[in-house]
Amino acid sequence: LLNLLQSGGGSVQAGGSLRLSCTASGSGKMFADSDWGWYRQAPGSECELVSKIDEDGDTDYADSVKGRFTISQDTQDNAKKTVTLTMENLKPDDTGVYFCAVDRMLLDAQPYGGDCPFWAVNIWGQGTQVTVSS
Numbered sequence: 191l192l193n194l195l196q197s198g199g200g201s202v203q204a205g206g207s208l209r210l211s212c213t214a215s216g217s218g219k220m221f222a223d224s225d226w227g228w229y230r231q232a233p234g235s236e237c238e239l240v241s242k243i244d245e246d247g248d249t250d251y252a253d254s255v256k257g258r259f260t261i262s263q264d265t266q267d268n269a270k271k272t273v274t275l276t277m278e279n280l281k282p283d284d285t286g287v288y289f290c291a292v293d294r295m296l297l298d299a300q301p302y303g304g305d306c307p308f309w310a311v312n313i314w315g316q317g318t319q320v321t322v323s324s
Contacts, residue, residue: 192216192313194290199318202280206322210275212290212315225296226263226273229306230320232286237306240288241275242296250299254283280322290315 198210210228227242240252241261249261260276277284293312308314 192292194292194313194315196288196290196315196318199288199320201321201323204281204322204324206280207276207278208280208320209277210288210290210318210320211272212274213270213272214292215270222265222271224292224294226271227291227296227299228261228273228275229289229291230284230286231289231306235286236301236303238301239291239297239299241299243273252299252301254301277320280320282322282324285320285322287317288320289317 192214195213196210199208202208212226223245225242225244227239229237229239231237238252240255241250241259243249243261243263247263251259258277258279261273263271263273265271273290289306291311291314
């Protein structure tokens with residue numbers, strides 16, 4: 191069983207940058223052979239999978255963050271993995287709680303109506319607040 195630990199985030203003015211990290215230690219298919227992604231949700235807004243990365247390093251981004259967000263991964267000795275979301279040129283619309291998520295396969299990076307699919311995705315991080323002020 192993986193435990194995801196998120197770090198980073200915080201508050202920044204529009205145009206600024208922040209970084210989110212999601213780290214897990216473990217082994218097995220869920221560690222190495224899976225999609226890792228970042229969902230976000232603001233109060234009263236729909237959930238959005240903003241970016242994901244697979245075991246081969248292939249990435250996907252929602253249209254709302256293309257050209258501004260970069261997802262990357264680093265695996266250490268096949269026992270610890272960190273996925274980082276680097277967010278640049280942040281906008282007030284980027285405000286929300288960001289959740290790291292891991293599953294055998296995640297959906298396409300795009301908005302999804304309603305709340306984030308906590309019941310449908312295998313493993314979640316604890317959530318990190320990102321606030322962008324205008």
